[in-house]
Amino acid sequence: MKAHKISDSVYCLHADIEAPDLFEGIWPIPQGVSLNSYIVKGEKIALIDLIRDWGGAPKQLADALKDTGISFDQVDYLILNHLEPDHTGWLREFRQKSPKAEIISTAKGINLVKSFYKITEGLRAVKDGETLDLGKGKVLTFREAPNIHWPETMVTWDGESGTLFPCDAFGSYGILGDRIFDDEYTEAEHAAFEKECLRYYANIVASFSAFVEKAVEKVAGLEIKCVAPSHGIVWRKNPKTIIGRYLKYAAYAKGPAEKEIAVIWGSMYGNTKQGVDAVVRGIAAEGVPYTIHRVPDENVSWVLMDVYKSAGLVIAMPTYEYAMFPPMANVLDIFRRKHITGKTVLRIGSWGWVGGAKKDYEAAIEPLKWTSLESLEWAGAPDEATLKGLEEKGRELARAVLAVR
Ligand SMILES: Cc1cc2nc3c(=O)[nH]c(=O)nc-3n(C[C@H](O)[C@H](O)[C@H](O)COP(=O)(O)O)c2cc1C
Incomplete structure (x- = not known):
């Protein structure tokens, strides 16, 4: 050299x-x-x-x-x-x-x-x-x-x-x-x-x-x-x-960061993924740029990069053993350690019989001072009405991100 x-x-x-x-x-x-x-x-x-x-x-x-x-x-x-x-x-x-x-x-x-x-x-x-x-x-x-x-x-x-x-x-x-x-x-x-x-x-x-x-x-x-x-x-x-x-x-x-949305999702059997697709349709319809990251497939290094620069987040995961899907719990823990604060966030996900991700999630994000839209969960596979609601949630998040100052 x-x-x-x-x-x-x-x-x-x-x-x-x-x-x-x-x-x-x-x-x-x-x-x-x-x-x-x-x-x-x-x-x-x-x-x-x-x-x-x-x-x-x-x-x-x-x-x-x-x-x-x-x-x-x-x-x-x-x-x-x-x-x-x-x-x-x-x-x-x-x-x-x-x-x-x-x-x-x-x-x-x-x-x-x-x-x-x-x-x-x-x-x-x-x-x-x-x-x-x-x-x-x-x-x-x-x-x-x-x-x-x-x-x-x-x-x-x-x-x-x-x-x-x-x-x-x-x-x-x-x-x-x-x-x-x-x-x-x-x-x-x-x-x-x-x-x-x-x-x-x-x-x-x-x-x-x-x-x-x-x-x-x-x-x-x-x-x-x-x-x-x-x-x-x-x-x-x-x-x-x-x-x-x-x-x-x-x-x-x-905060606020760029008027962009980072979608972070995890799914075992595709029920949450169907919901993610609907939310993304809503975001795209409002013309807000977005990135999509599946956990645990994608290394958290790149997830952090896009999350850090985005004003809006979608956190999508199923319930797993009465709590959050473990790879998402791990990612949220890293967000806490890295002070990923001040985001506008939508959480969605599927559950089987009683749920449980909600309580776990709310405790995990408490220190992050996020502005949360009302979350949307559903049992099993999302039906047409749920998918419509999810698309509307995507639009709502996109509009909230555009309005952020
Ligand atoms: C290992 C495992 C644990 C689960 N734990 C719960 C639970 O505690 N509460 C519940 O309501 N559903 C539970 N479920 C059901 C899933 O939340 C449900 O199948 C959901 O639709 C999965 O979403 P996905 O297709 O996006 O992976 C569990 C499923 C698996 C495979």
């Missing part, structure tokens, strides 16, 4: 991870993910953000570093904006190769270096606004930006090149190959990346949306020429695009 020049003194070194395993052990990454590190050179040399030993990352990092003409033992400082192991898992190996490099992070970050890696020497905790002079006029400034996405996180600013190193903020899934900069991608490629960016946000960052807004406020006064995150594209042509995109995503958390 080669190094990519951001300015005369700043280089991006990235590792493309195409391993079949899941990101954070949960989220599928069919397009892979990149782990981006950066070299900043003054008289002294700083490496910003590291890697874990995953998918050949150490060799890719070593090759890219070699491409800059720098060896590991020449690195004076390792700056860790975020301690999550995808950026730090290789820390003990790094320490062996770069024994003199001082490890710099927030005080909370330094505590995590000690607890995760049992490294106790050569550590420096920095405070909000503190600077690091690399010489030759190159001064880095550290700004605490907690909870993007762990409590210890900070961003690093290089005023000379106008580069912001925000670690997980402004990141995305997707490997980069030989093209790391926004201006190296076509519009169609950007559209594909944008989907992976939203999925990354919904999966990883959504719960911390208020902190994203705070961090953007904090860097608002900076003349940012380049946003250099730890995953995904480096934004040198239009850095405002990715910052604006993150602010838009952060606003979804407060």
Whole structure:
């Protein structure tokens, strides 16, 4: 892997991870993910953000570093904006190769270096606004930006090149190959990346949306020429695009989101599915865009992505052992953990003899502050009148979503 020049003194070194395993052990990454590190050179040399030993990352990092003409033992400082192991898992190996490099992070970050890696020497905790002079006029400034996405996180600013190193903020899934900069991608490629960016946000960052807004406020006064995150594209042509995109995503958390409806359904024998089809006919008749997701067939990563950006939801499931259909209970639990609040929602479903999903569902969504339309349940297969009622419910939901402000 080669190094990519951001300015005369700043280089991006990235590792493309195409391993079949899941990101954070949960989220599928069919397009892979990149782990981006950066070299900043003054008289002294700083490496910003590291890697874990995953998918050949150490060799890719070593090759890219070699491409800059720098060896590991020449690195004076390792700056860790975020301690999550995808950026730090290789820390003990790094320490062996770069024994003199001082490890710099927030005080909370330094505590995590000690607890995760049992490294106790050569550590420096920095405070909000503190600077690091690399010489030759190159001064880095550290700004605490907690909870993007762990409590210890900070961003690093290089005023000379106008580069912001925000670690997980402004990141995305997707490997980069030989093209790391926004201006190296076509519009169609950007559209594909944008989907992976939203999925990354919904999966990883959504719960911390208020902190994203705070961090953007904090860097608002900076003349940012380049946003250099730890995953995904480096934004040198239009850095405002990715910052604006993150602010838009952060606003979804407060609701309302896009005037779209995400239909999430599960069914054992097709009775609930017939109801879903009727509701969807109603939504389509009102011209509101919708996406459809069957659980458990579809991985919750993509379900979360569309649910997060949609103002309206349909939750459709049968009763199962006097409670919710288990895959739907699991999805709703993930929605609760990810703070999927402020949605307008229709619940429908079939039952056999006495039902039971209702009570279970109502308890599950209680913390989510959803606006619920009156739900529609039926015994066994839906008859013509029920199907008509379901279609009308779809229209009602679509109109409610269009009316949302
Ligand atoms: C394992 C299992 C458990 C069920 N538990 C209940 C129940 O507790 N209460 C009830 O009214 N119906 C129960 N049913 C019946 C289903 O809710 C009913 O068959 C419904 O029509 C299934 O909808 P579907 O065709 O969309 O899967 C159960 C069915 C199965 C297979």
